Amino acid sequence: MTDTIDRRALLTLGALLAASAAVPDFANAETLEEHMRSMMEIPKDAPKVAMLIYPKMVALDLIGPMTVFTLMRFDVQLVWKDKTPVSTDVRIPFTATQTFDECPKDLDVLFVPGGILGTVDCMNDLDVCAFLADRGSRAKWVTSVCTGGLIIAAAGLLKGYDATAYWPVADLLPLMGARHVDKRVVRDRNRMTGGGVTAGIDFALTLAAEMRGEEAARRAQLIIEYSPEPPFANGTPREAGPERVAATLERRKGMDGRARVAAEAAGKRLGI
């Protein structure tokens, strides 16, 4: 079963990659399929990307960046403690392709998505924090989107760095030694953090440009037709206005309260 899926997935990936690579035209049907198979192969020197997955995560936090990384032909792996499927907000389970033990010691990109109470669980999980601290200490890029910023901060990876996170909890970053910068994508040396959920697309294209140059990132942007037209100006607290923000925060009190307790505990562990 797994083999079947992987082979199918290869074909799909090939189809997408064909759109971004310099390849001749294929009039012949079989040649097209063959071409796609070869195009989907990850180059041997592809950057190694480890994306943390965990129970109660937000799917779009992962899929946005993962789509861009896949188009860039990076070697993308989903990493968790074990290969039990983890739950997501949209009820599609995700399964790790590597356990913590299987994950390479030296990564090009370490990435952590967000996930409300799943985030709090990870912040309080010393095994998760130890894994991230270890890989993050050597990774070329340490990155996050949404509440994932709280997790890498709890692992000590944002101590002394500018960073951002999902707006309702971004104020918790300083409890763990980070300086909160109110921008959608924040880069400080080899840390790159994104705001909430949909910021993952902006983050990934920005990182792609850093890693592969502007032209490659522009090609990926055209392939995913990323010229957004939000129906309303309502994606940030400033745009939404104080009433909607207060209402949203009021309803999140229980969750954000737990995140604060976890952030304070992490700050204590980190000696902040």
Next chain:
Amino acid sequence: MTDTIDRRALLTLGALLAASAAVPDFANAETLEEHMRSMMEIPKDAPKVAMLIYPKMVALDLIGPMTVFTLMRFDVQLVWKDKTPVSTDVRIPFTATQTFDECPKDLDVLFVPGGILGTVDCMNDLDVCAFLADRGSRAKWVTSVCTGGLIIAAAGLLKGYDATAYWPVADLLPLMGARHVDKRVVRDRNRMTGGGVTAGIDFALTLAAEMRGEEAARRAQLIIEYSPEPPFANGTPREAGPERVAATLERRKGMDGRARVAAEAAGKRLGI
């Protein structure tokens, strides 16, 4: 296993929904969990949304809209011929929650995502087209994103309608009786179609506003922090410029050629 995942998923969903619903604050830990469980329940009168999934589809085409629909507490089901996992571009398999037979006859929303060669397979698959034509004939909304527009067109659902699709293949829509309108989200009566990949987020918020009112859509937009800041102006052919567009189209010739053959065959079936 499925039960475990579902229960976990419920908790996550509850956490997300708590941010959008009018609920009191929960200081007590157990009450918070209990609250989330009850919040995640789909209301009995929730709109019924059937989202087609199929082998070699593009994950982000689905996950973008699905995130918004989940936040709106719609009853979202993934539908395919059977419950064999289907492959996606990012190599995360998706599994149907309903087969064609299990899918309700009367839907509020029928949605079809895109997927390069998977799209061509669906356009040529008379069983898929018959299923979509049947449900689409009664659905309150018939919708698509990316190359999914070609599939609903091949099923005869865009005959005489304004519509859009992924930019490299949008010119095929008229072969199946649709008028191509070069906009990111196009509504014509009860048809709503989106452009490529990332247009799914704009589409879903636009549809949410139509179905639940502007204020509900604005709340969802704030929750997913959708205030995009693309690093480059390169998401449309016009922005990318003729050279990049020509290069991309050249590399897609094999795929788009097959889509054209499928569109012409569908047009013939539809008497166009």
